[in-house]
Amino acid sequence: MLRLVDLSKTLPALQPDLPPRELLRGIDLDLAAGDYVAIMGESGCGKSTLLNLIAGLDRPSGGHVELDGRNLSALDDNGVTRLRAARMGFVFQAFHVLPHLTVAQNVALPLALNRIEPIEPRVHEMLAAVDLAARAGSRPRELSGGELQRVAIARALVHRPALVLADEPTGNLDPETAERILALLRESVVAHQAIGILVTHSHAAAASADRVLRLGRDGRLEPA
Ligand SMILES: Nc1ncnc2c1ncn2[C@@H]1O[C@H](COP(=O)(O)OP(=O)(O)O)[C@@H](O)[C@H]1O
Numbered sequence: 001m002l003r004l005v006d007l008s009k010t011l012p013a014l015q016p017d018l019p020p021r022e023l024l025r026g027i028d029l030d031l032a033a034g035d036y037v038a039i040m041g042e043s044g045c046g047k048s049t050l051l052n053l054i055a056g057l058d059r060p061s062g063g064h065v066e067l068d069g070r071n072l073s074a075l076d077d078n079g080v081t082r083l084r085a086a087r088m089g090f091v092f093q094a095f096h097v098l099p100h101l102t103v104a105q106n107v108a109l110p111l112a113l114n115r116i117e118p119i120e121p122r123v124h125e126m127l128a129a130v131d132l133a134a135r136a137g138s139r140p141r142e143l144s145g146g147e148l149q150r151v152a153i154a155r156a157l158v159h160r161p162a163l164v165l166a167d168e169p170t171g172n173l174d175p176e177t178a179e180r181i182l183a184l185l186r187e188s189v190v191a192h193q194a195i196g197i198l199v200t201h202s203h204a205a206a207a208s209a210d211r212v213l214r215l216g217r218d219g220r221l222e223p224a
């Protein structure tokens with residue numbers, strides 16, 4: 001169960017004569033196991049910021065995030081990091097694939113962190129699912145943007161997280177690959193009764209979720 005309670009994020013003003021920017025305002029959301037929602041909204045409206053708050057990568061200005069009854073604000077950085085590693089899979093907009101590790105080593109990380117074994121068959125299965133089995137030994141610098149994006153997706157799903165957060169995960173993919181990746185995300189949520197949140201600009205991608213929410217310029221999250 002994921003609960004967002006009166007969540008807000010205010011950023012400092014861009015110029016001294018302007019008011020602070022209320023990026024997110026009074027956001028309430030309850031999601032249960034198996035729920036899969038898409039969040040849309042204009043570029044710069046705060047979608048990535050919202051996902052970062054949910055993942056505990058950033059702290060809210062007001063309100064709080066609860067995962068399985070635990071208030072993230074009550075945990076210290078180590079506690080949040082442990083909870084994230086164990087329960088969440090995050091597909092970053094900028095991939096954040098580790099450059100000095102191979103593709104397989106990147107995907108193995110969440111398994112190693114959570115002491116899930118055996119590692120190799122799970123990594124192989126996941127790489128096959130994103131059509132990268134042949135690139136297991138490659139380094140990130142040898143991969144295209146679309147391939148890196150699929151590494152990031154494999155890494156986010158390999159430990160079967162309870163909460164899947166995907167930030168524009170198909171932004172660098174051709175339509176056909178995007179469709180397969182969206183199906184994989186959906187499958188991962190359904191098969192493991194996870195909670196999925198998909199941030200996307202694409203109406204086609206959003207349609208793969210059960211419900212579409214829109215983050216407005218006013219910082220409110222509402223049904224689309
Ligand atoms: N850590 C930060 N400090 C200052 N401004 C930030 C920070 N993170 C994001 N922003 C600003 O907040 C706004 C929303 O950013 P973001 O959440 O990335 O939007 P989106 O993902 O919807 O495109 C942008 O104007 C961005 O510059």
Ligand SMILES: [Mg+2]
Binds near residue numbers: 047
């Ligand atoms: Mg973003």
